[in-house]
Amino acid sequence: MRNWFSNLKFRYKLLIGMIAITTAALLLISQLSYSYFYKRNTREVLKKAEQSVETAGAVLSSQFQSLSAATNNLLVRKPFPDMIADIANNSFDGYSGYYQAASDEMASFFQNHAQVNNILICGENGFLFSPYSLGFGGSFETLFTENIWEYPLITVFPTRQNLLFRQGGAIPVSYPVSYSRGTGTFAYRDTEGKYKARVIILMDTGQIRSYFDQMSNGYTYCMYLADSNGIPLDIQEEMYPDAFGTSLEALVAQTDNLRGEHLATDRDELVVSTAAIRFCDLKVVHISRKSALTGDIQEFRSFFFMVWLFCSAAAALLAFGLSHFLTRDIKTLGDIIAQINRRSYQTKVVFPRADEISLLGIQLNQMYDTIQLQLLQIKEEEQKKARAEIQMMSEQINPHFLYNTLECIHFQILNGHSDTAGSMLESLGRYLRITLSVGQTFISVEKEAEHVTSYMEIMNRHSREGVHFTCHIDSHLKNCKIMKVLLQPLAENCLKHGFGNMSLETWPVAPQITISITLDQTHTHMVIEVSDNGKGIDIPRATACLTEEQPEGRDHFGLNNIYRRLMACYGTEANISFVSIPYLKNSVIVTIPYDRNEFSNSP
Template sequence: MNKLRELAPKSIRHKLMLAAITCILVPTAFTLIIYNSLTQEAVKHQAITNADDSLQLVNGAVTNRLKGMLMIANYVQVNPGLKAYFKLVASGNEDKDPYQRFMNANRVLEQLDSLTVAGEQSYVTVLLNNGSYFMNYSVSDFNPGDLERKPWFEELTGLRGLDSYWIGAEETDFSYDKFDHPYQVTVARTLRLDSTEIYGYVAVTIMEDQLHGIFDNLSGGQKVVLLDESGMIVSSADPNSLGRPFPHSEAIAGMKGTSVLSIKGEKFLVAQQPVSSVGWKLVLMQPYKDSIVNISSIFNRVFVIQLLSFVVFLLLLITLVRAFTQPLMRLGKATTAVQRGNLLVRSGVRGNDEIGRLGFLFDQMLDRVQEMISEVSDTQARKRKAELKMLQAQINPHFLFNVLNSIRMKVMKRGDPESAKMIGSLSMLLRMTISREEDEIFLHEEIDLVSHYVGLMNLRQKEEARLQLEIAPEAFLIKVPRFFLQPLVENALIHGLSQQPGLICITAAMKEQVLVLTVQDNGRGMNEDELAGISRKIAAGEDTASGKEEAKGSFSGMGLHNVVERMRMLFGDGFAIAVRSKPGTGTVIEMHIPYREEQHDV
């Protein structure tokens, strides 16, 4: 152990070099060990992302094509003109004039033709219950009446409203397209009267290769199939698989999103996404080795560049550490000299970086220490002189109270008891305010102070406010913060009663080691907005009134906010306050003050 301690570097420069080499070599070695596993995971993630993106593009194109079919069916089903005409034909009340009937039918055919003129070819068929039909193709290609012989036609009677019935890949009915387009995909709906009675059907058909043509744009061995709800293949680049069960349904059963599956001993990247508004889904399959070939080569090149960068960075870091630590060495020597008591030494380190500023501040600190040593004695002397002058400037409170008492006695002798009472109450208030040094007083003393204050205010205003006290006997000797009730009573007089006659009731009772104290008035009260504003400010610790509002006609200049802050500072989270009020019924301020042993002194 001793030999190891001797071999350990002692200077900051050597420690930084060792730390730099360790911080470079250890991560490099660690990276080499785990890089392969991380690369494989990253490659897999990127391959999954690429597959999702490819399938998302296919899904968007397929969804748009199928939604185009739904839009055609929606137009036929909800267009007012077409609905009215089809209902008229289905009921047999069509115009008797042959020419007018021909013109009406021709207008319908023109509208059906216009539905697909700008996009891929779609075959629209409207079949009415009376055998009438309308379509945008020639009857020689396909007889619309043959729809009733389709095996799925009976399923249409169960549709409601805008429900659609999707028919997967089936052999093409249109003779003109059978050779080039052997399979078709159809969506069908019912046409109903207001009574929900079916009067006809609408079917929109496209060729299946319009869907699998979208898949041909994929590369890298990606193959996509479109499956219906039962797992039958609706569209695929392989025409022989259409209408048959998907051969890998069991392998992908229960799979969500995209993952790598082992199928018959070979890994495949499999992604699936639902096709909105149809109930079908798209499935993409790609050999896993084909999906990662390009990504793996990129990661291998990145690894080589990373390894070279580590070596170059290590050499550069060692050189820079030596240069950067030179000022620290000088600063360390200066610090050692100061520790020995030499306050005259200076480091002389300067520069625009942190070390240069540290050297400058270190030297400046030493200069300031010497200055402060000489200033401390001068500061203490000035402080003692200031305290002496402040004591000399104070007025003796007893002198003030004796003078007020003398004035009160003279006023009483002259027959003016109200003025004498007013002076006596003022003297009591001043005595409690400026002559008492303790922070807490008994509750009965605080009640006496409030009583004198209300009496003093009643002498100032024309009509008196009545003070009602309901104090439980066990609460009288509870100690409370001095001068905490006066601001609440002042608010009740000025804001609640608006200096008009009324009642202010103060109640106090002990409930489970908690002093519950309420101040209630029967004044004008507050609306919901005013009450919410005050409650919000109390909860946030904001002032509920501006300084100017508190100063005007106020005895203490201390409002509800100050009281709440004092109580929270003294009692912490145990203190609670609630304000309740309604317009015309007055305001109630309820405080819960936790009981402490030192609050009850007999």
């Protein structure tokens, strides 16, 4: 990954870097914002929940106390004491007389307490009185599955169906009453030896739920009334299953006033607040779900995600624009370096600005000028050195050739062959005039052909049967400049290696040397081919001797000398190759550039 990133182009590095920075910044901002808003939202919800349960607890405490006092006033007024005593005593004589008076008293009670929808008075024998009986006597067991006589204190039972109207729910509040007609004492408890009964007030859950709904907020999962065991009284498990968990009931039962207590359940994490009601150990419970607390915060996530997409797109566009702006000059520097490598940097690029990259470009131009100047100086020095070396190599004369030629001329003079001696002296003069032409590195092709022809004329005078020599030059190449003393060493090699150590009189075929100077098919190089029909060329050995630093003996000096001078004059554009078919055609092929005249104006 590291290597992959390191090998990316600068603009992609900048793009990835800006998107990474943008993403990291937005993730940090979103996380901090999410945490901040979640905590703030949670604090506000908990504060509202605390206010709601405290207010509801205070209000319901007041209402239940008021209801309890009103119930007490109702039950001590006639005809209720006598009616309760008769019901408890299983006496029905005065029931009809009690009915109208009790109904009138209860009607006033219902008007003052809207949350109460019915009052039931029952005895242990199952006798029941209610101003709205409507068949309650036959469905009492349906209304109360509990054994109400097992509860000797005032008890609030969980909600159940309102059998009066067959819809809605009712919360029964059971008052145990004992009354002694002889002593006239009345008590809210079961007293041994006294008549006992149960006065049951049915409270409308719709009224309680409506009040709790008013006290709730948008984050409230459920607000309800619970007994001392933490069991919900005014709600059903089908609607609020989380409120009926055993862990929640135990938590509510153990602590009177909870403030934002967190409780994990299988479905969700609950936030619980409670407030005690000063009546029968009742409690108001407020529950919020953590998922509800974070519900609005999810919008922030969506918002930040959209912001991230927008910012990433903006960062990408900005990165492309910025990278283009920054890499424009860098690309220019790269183009300059590429042109320098191709040796085609002719027109200097101007950097008008004063930033770091422009300064680098200016310094690159200055460095290029300095290097070019140094290269020019080095080139001039190398050329001087090359000219001296070429001059030295091209003007080397084989002393044996000169001695033998002079002895041959002397022999011809002693024998009276003055014409032959004169011709040899004339040929030797032409040969030396070109060989010793000091200061000239390049001569015309025609002059070079005359030089090798003079050499062959001299060499043919040494033997009675000479070598047939021909030289073919394209007419338009005669005035072209080539390196001097190029052909003579090649012709000398033909004589030495092609026909050496054998008598030309006994040669199987007429010995001949042919020189051909033409252009190649592309007209970019001059091809010089020196051929003979001698014994052949040892091509591997001949090829190896071209680049030898110090060739072994004089046998290999000619080719090495030519190759070194060709490299000095023409560089790698010059080439020497060999073809050998013994006794048919053995060729040394020299290729030089046709339009290369760098040394043609040398002094």
